Amino acid sequence: MKKVILIKYGELTTKKDNRNFFIKTLKKNILNKLSDYKFEIKDDYYRMFIYPDNEDDIDDLVLKLKYIFGIHEIVIAYMSEDESLDNIKSISLLVMNELSFNTFKVETRRSDKSYNINSMDMNNLIGGHILNNIKCKVDVHKPDVLLNIEIRREAVYIYSKGIKGLGGYPVSTLGRALLMLSGGIDSPVAGYLTIKRGVELYYLYFESRPHTSIEARNKVISLARKLEKYNSNGKLLVVNFTKIQEAIYKNLDPTYLITIMRRKMYLIAEKLAKKNNCLAIVNGESVGQVASQTLSSILCVNDVTKYPILRPLCSFDKLDIIEISKNIDTYDISILPYEDCCTVFVPKHPVINPNLKHIYEEESKFDFDSLVEEAVNNVEVVDLKEKISDLL
Ligand code: ATP
Ligand code: MG
Numbered sequence: 001m002k003k004v005i006l007i008k009y010g011e012l013t014t015k016k017d018n019r020n021f022f023i024k025t026l027k028k029n030i031l032n033k034l035s036d037y038k039f040e041i042k043d044d045y046y047r048m049f050i051y052p053d054n055e056d057d058i059d060d061l062v063l064k065l066k067y068i069f070g071i072h073e074i075v076i077a078y079m080s081e082d083e084s085l086d087n088i089k090s091i092s093l094l095v096m097n098e099l100s101f102n103t104f105k106v107e108t109r110r111s112d113k114s115y116n117i118n119s120m121d122m123n124n125l126i127g128g129h130i131l132n133n134i135k136c137k138v139d140v141h142k143p144d145v146l147l148n149i150e151i152r153r154e155a156v157y158i159y160s161k162g163i164k165g166l167g168g169y170p171v172s173t174l175g176r177a178l179l180m181l182s183g184g185i186d187s188p189v190a191g192y193l194t195i196k197r198g199v200e201l202y203y204l205y206f207e208s209r210p211h212t213s214i215e216a217r218n219k220v221i222s223l224a225r226k227l228e229k230y231n232s233n234g235k236l237l238v239v240n241f242t243k244i245q246e247a248i249y250k251n252l253d254p255t256y257l258i259t260i261m262r263r264k265m266y267l268i269a270e271k272l273a274k275k276n277n278c279l280a281i282v283n284g285e286s287v288g289q290v291a292s293q294t295l296s297s298i299l300c301v302n303d304v305t306k307y308p309i310l311r312p313l314c315s316f317d318k319l320d321i322i323e324i325s326k327n328i329d330t331y332d333i334s335i336l337p338y339e340d341c342c343t344v345f346v347p348k349h350p351v352i353n354p355n356l357k358h359i360y361e362e363e364s365k366f367d368f369d370s371l372v373e374e375a376v377n378n379v380e381v382v383d384l385k386e387k388i389s390d391l392l
Contacts, residue, residue, distance in 0.1 A: 001080040001091060003058055005050040006159065007065065008073040018173075019045070026070040026170035032232055033064050051079075062163065067229045069196055070173075071165030077157045085117065089129045091158045092147060096130055099160060103139035104130065108149040115151050122149060169198025171232050176200045177310065178278040179227075180269055181236070182340050183219040186284030186313055188227060188330040189321050193312040194282045195230045202234055202276055203227070204269055206241040211345070216338035221382055226330050228384050236382040237272055241265075244371050245345055252362045254347045258292045259354045260362060261345070262301045264372065270305040271376045280308040286321070287314050296353040303356060 007030075009023065023043055030041065030048070037060070038053040052058055058076060065074050078091045096104065108122040117125070126149065127138055150157040179191040181203040191201055205220045217238065224236045244264050248257055269281045285293050292301070302309060313321055325331040 001078055001082075001087075002051070003055050004077050004079045004157070005052070005058065005061060005065070006075040006077045006157065006162075007048040007050065007071055007165075008075070008162070009047065009070065022070065022170055022173055023048075025173045026068075029068055029070070029170050029172070029232055030065070033068055034061060037061060066163065066165065068170075069166050069168035069198065069230060070170030072167060073162040074165055075159045075162035077159035079155050079157050081155045083115065083151060083156045085125065088122070088149060088156055088158065089126060091156075092126045092130065092149065093133055095158055095160055096134055096145070096147060099145055101136060101144035103137050103143045104145045104147060105138060105140050105143035106130070106147045106149065108151065110151045112151050112153045122151075166196070166230075168196035171195055171198060171230065172200040173198040175279045176202060176277055177280040177282050178202050178204050178237075178269060178273040178276065180204050180206075180265065180281065180283040181220055181224060182206075182284070183216055183223065183334065183336070183338060184284065184340065185318075185325050185331065185334040186286060186289075186321055188223045188284075188328070188334065189324045190282055190284040190310075190312045191227050192230060192324065192328050192330075194310060195227065199280075199282075200234070201227065201231050201282070202278055203236040204239065204272060205236060206239045206265055206268075208242045208245050208345075209240070211242065211245070212340065213338055215336075216340060219333055219336050219338055221384070222333045223330055224382075224384050226328065226333065230328075234384055235276075236384055237276070238380040238382055239268055239272075239375050240378060240380075241375065244368065244375060247366055247368065247371060249345055251366045253358070255349055255351045256354060256359060256362055257345055257347045258350045259297060259300055259359060262292055262297075263304045263359070263363075264368065266301055266309070267304045267372060268375055270307045271372075272379060273307060275376075280310050281305075282310045282312065284313055285311045286316055286318070289318065291350040291352045294352055297351075300354045300356055300359055303359075 027043055037057050040051040042049045052061060062074055065071060078095060080087055080091060106123040106127045108119040110119050145160050148159050174197060177194060177199050179201045181187045195201055203224045207217055221236060228234055245261060248260050252260060273281055287293060325334060
């Protein structure tokens, strides 16, 4: 008898045509995230099995699986090649003795139809055995515990409750997007929700040294690393935004500083998205949250690009965003007090309803093209893999 991990697929069960592709991607992601361990992995249309070389690794493996999208449930099952009734009885009792419950139900599935006891009879035999040994009752409608017995050709698998997985789609089934990642609370949450939909992320951070500090950059690196627990092989692109910000600050209408600065961010994001095979840009904007997130501000900023901009938080309340950020463990980093480039140059009275005609007039006062090209060409790539295991 061995302990194995059984993985039930998440939402991908609804994707009939693409199912094999989703399962293959999930398997690749699991192999990638669990590469420090030795195990065998097998998949079929309905579930995946992980057979660890060392049973002591099971808890660690389960912990890592909890961060992988596309998994609906993680179950620790007992597996035995001895499919005799006596053996099934004793393993069933072992499983049930580990749990506290009043009512239960046995559910047998027999994919090996040549097995000599049918499912119904097995339910009764095992149910009777449990009733004889543990003080409890059968409830076929709403049992506290469901005992599953799966009789397959190669072995029998016996298990009860599993641990809830993250759901969603396996990362990278839907291509890659570029997340505009600031040091704030919102953008990491926006990133998390995007990864959940099966999108792989690269990260983009605009910094304005020396107006922003190395601590501010490190904060973004830590946030990206937190997101890497869910994502796979992300890269952090750091854009030096200083010259562009200073040029806006020195030459243009101060009330439009944020609007024009954000237009330049989007412009650069689009160029970098294209260069890095990203199919969309993601950010943490939430309608109405600040002056730069009114509908007219979003209209004016979005005007610089035809690229799809995903705003997963567009209708979220701040408190709900905070709750997710606490759950994904980014909140404590996000509230560290280092200033972001958006906050360093904030004008006293930023425009709430900007006007596109005025923006075009302002932007024509300075030639930004070469600065934008320079920023794109000199992007710095930060390695997120280093020390990533420290975070888990
Ligand atoms: P956040 O909490 O994510 O910083 P915010 O509420 O502070 O968001 P803004 O500062 O207006 O809002 O930024 C809106 C979005 O623009 C952010 O969620 C992020 O996606 C992006 N953004 C802002 N500043 C930067 C930056 N320095 N680098 C990369 N992206 C940024
Ligand atoms: Mg911010």
